[in-house]
Amino acid sequence: MKTDSQLKKVLNRGEFAVTAECGPPKGADPEAVRNKGRILKGYVDSVNVTDNQTGVVRLCSLAACALLKQEGLDPVLQMVTRDRNRIALQSDILGASALGIRNILCLSGDHQSFGNQPHSKGVFDIDSVQLVQAVRQMRDRGHIIGGDKLTEPPRLFIGAVANPFADPFKYRVARLATKVDAGAEFIQTQCIYNLNRFKEWMGLVKEYGLDNQVYILGGITPLKSARMAEYMAAQVAGMDIPVEIINRMKSVPAKEQRQEGIRIAVETIEALKEIEGVHGVHIMAIEWEDAVPQIVEEGKLFPRPEV
Amino acid sequence: MITAERKPLSEIKEMIAPYRKILVVGCGSCVAECASGGEKETGLLGSALRMDAKSSKKEIEVKEMTLDRQCVYEFINQLTDVIDQYDVVLSLGCGAGVQAVAGVFPKVHIVPALNTTFIGETKEAGLWVESCRACGDCKLGFFAAVCPVTRCAKGLFNGPCGGSRTDRCEVDPDVPCAWQLIVSRLEEMGRLDLLRKVHPPADWSKQQGKGPRKIHREDQST
Incomplete structure (x- = not known):
């Protein structure tokens, strides 16, 4: 259990990292998680497990991470502050480390009103920046919020998210700086379809000197259909899909749209590789994990480095 | 100010159903400002209860009173001489008002006519928003x-x-x-x-x- 984070090793060696997202099932079936892990194994450095994304109840991220660890993958525990107070969060952080999980991604989480428990109480005892700070203090100073000492600190590579496409645009980079100040070591971004805006954001990131302080992994979500593109553009908060992308998806027959979505994803990866300060990609193929191997291969990111 | 909204008449009727003599008590402070429990709204609720009883051929006695502040003892005290004549008090105070009245008259059944919602500001006529x-x-x-x-x-x-x-x-x-x-x-x-x-x-x-x-x-x- 003394192994280090694979993601951290790959990034520290200067390799272009690949992570993918794995959504746990809406049930107690461990095989559903293991099967997704088997599809991704060898094609990615690490696998993010979402934490009840969009406020929908699913098998918990911590358990799914432990299952993926058993399958030989390097899991990234996504942890949102929506559902648990600081007692529960810090307790789960210790538990994750004890189970050999070596990466954590700190988020505030989608608002509970979007999910299947809209009458639940949103906890938000702390926010994502405070969570980053708490994990960093636990790991590096060996104490929890309030100062109590830990008998053994957790060993975690600490991540946070950034959305280059949300407003207020200019402040987005200042917010990233806050996350880095709080202790974030890697950043996974919202899905990138608007490359021009992403480049503009990366320019500001460099102006702040943040590209030298934190690893940035660009978010990639292959589109399954023109309808999905239209839906995401209109309905998903913080999503920026330019009309050219939607038109490109519409321009091919329905049964070829999945392949077109993969082509767009691969082209985006190629473009990201050329942007200074981008250290990898994070592929979020929503309920379409078996698209990841093809994207990684066609994006010329296979085989993954042995470190 | 504390804002509140009046409960549906059906819910109010259900709470006061066992009683015949009803004292409807408004509050002249926050809930008057947000037009849910002031003198005017207290009068409207009293009339609504009387009309409803009449149409359903039920005999009830309703009396309205509005205190300047339902959460301060000096004002609640104005109920002392009359409260014994009623079976139930229907309060149009906020949650603090209802409980303050109940604290002074622990043997009387006090029921709320409002849902207390938030601390807010009057944004424009008829619009209140939460701010604290x-x-x-x-x-x-x-x-x-x-x-x-x-x-x-x-x-x-x-x-x-x-x-x-x-x-x-x-x-x-x-x-x-x-x-x-x-x-x-x-x-x-x-x-x-x-x-x-x-x-x-x-x-x-x-x-x-x-x-x-x-x-x-x-x-x-x-």
């Missing part, structure tokens, strides 16, 4: 007087979530993103530097740490 959660640790000075605890759906202290777009909150497009307001106001003031600091976890014990809070001031005691 009474967290007990006001940090408005850091946030350009926009409360992130109340006005950000996720109560974020360290910047906006990833969902705000064109200055609207992802949860409700009718609501402005609190963080968009904070950032643009601080920018206008030339005080964006206030956002460089990482705000540590809040002390919620000041809001709900040990049950109901109290303020006790020696200099105000008699």
